[in-house]
Amino acid sequence: MRPFHYTRATDQPAAISAASAAGSKYLAGGTNLVDLMKEDVERPSTLVDITRLTLKDIHPTTNGVSIGALAHNTETANHPLIRQNYPLLTQAILAGATAQLRNMATNGGNLNQRTRCPYFYEVGMPCNKRDPGSGCGAIGGINRMHAIFGWSDKCIAVHPSDMCVALAVLDAQVKVAGPQGERTIAFTDYHRLPGDTPEKDNNLAPGELVTSIEIPKNNFAANSYYLKVRDRSSYAFALVSVAAALEMNGKRIKQARIAMGGVAHKPWRALEAEKVLIGKDATEANFRAAADAEMANAKPHDYNKFKVELGRRAIVRALSRAANGGAA
């Protein structure tokens, strides 16, 4: 690992000031950043330790719940407010990583974790995300784990988070603070598609710090499900995952929210599928029609063509389980 300067921030303004300098990075749980530094992918000159900041609170708001950026994944998933009202978020968090990692990882860090594309991780390979302009090793390479939606000719990496797939469905808002003050970003605008600048994972400005994630009230708690399909039954990144949330009126679907993980550079909100379901009955035929509508736009690569049919079936199964109160 390359040498860096370590500084511990005692308050938020000091943290933002220190992290606004070129080459500085925030350090929270470190589960991804420290690993990337060991791999020589991340080379910060300064780490600003923000673990002592008071951004750990999870509390009810007038319109829902606020979860602190520095609350750990474990506390968030198991908080009674989250389990009762947003079990989809609990399920998605618990689908990711391992207990040890979730005990360390923070909510803000989960949003800002980087892709696990092996070409991004291997500094001997070209990668436009790691080294802009060097090319993309995954295009024409081994791209089994890569994107089928929204990719560009510069990058086909996927965002690795499970938690963020649920947050995309829950219409969350991300509160950030930076050198220019505070602002709120809609969750689906937080992460970005690669386009010509895949080195940018999200729309944070330099020095901006995630302070909390706000989740509005909804009527999805009784009918939601997070399905994760992976190469082994635990501790693996998603080949395809689906967060499905339904608001039911008897057998009729009043509202539907669907997002997919493992398929794009950001959590992929399946808006085409959602449109198909509004006002329809919760039947397998309707779920299949919704899945077909979404997957019609998929553009796979040489090694991940299987994700199209897998994604179709995963949408149908996740919707079926959501409609059935989470049970099989």
Added chain:
Amino acid sequence: MNEDLINKVLARDPAEDPHQDISEFGADRRRFIKQISALGAALIAFHNLPTLSVFARELGSSATTSAGGVGLADAVNVRFTVNGSSQSLSLDARTTLLDTLREHLDLTGSKKGCDHGQCGACTVLVEGRRVLSCLTLAATLDGASVTTIEGLAHGEGLHPMQAAFVKHDGFQCGYCTPGQICSAVGMLDEAKRGDASYVTADLRTKPAAVALSNDEIRERMSGNICRCGAYPNIVDAIREVHTGKNVSQTWQFANGTREVGE
């Protein structure tokens, strides 16, 4: 000194080669390999200079006394508690908790398996919560309390989880075992406070405590890899401690007995 070594290697007269009586090709090849090796060693030493200088400083200062004001670039002072004993160290900012334990405090029970957070062999308890020491920078732990495998036993008396691993033969080579045991201890505390896992059926109601099925134990322990494949015995050991009830062993000695330590 490193630059001197590099210059010496580069400037060496080929006529000095002791193998010049060997055929030209062989001599060139050997000389080339020797030069490259020496150059490589010099470059590696040069690259690691900051680390080496910190190690050198550490040797001169007791691990139990404050080494504050050492004046190293990128050094951090860390005071924390490990297995009940307070420690004050001056460390290179890059030092992980795992390397601090193994290289600075002589606590080699925690193992370095992958060093990338993928195997769980380095699992320790920080403030009672299981974490990966290989991805934890020691600098972040100022004021924290750490428990390693060495801190679980009371003298010669094994922690119940250690005793259960022995009884159920929950290991073969033993390399993953300290991490497995620390992880299992942390995991049972999580279950006691009602935490859920991905295989928990009812997420919406948080119970006072969770009764763990074998599937629950497996899912909750998925961060600890055992390449010997001792998983069934590890699950038995954890189930015995979790339930407080005897779980019968699935193995016996060649003479038909099962008692350990007789």
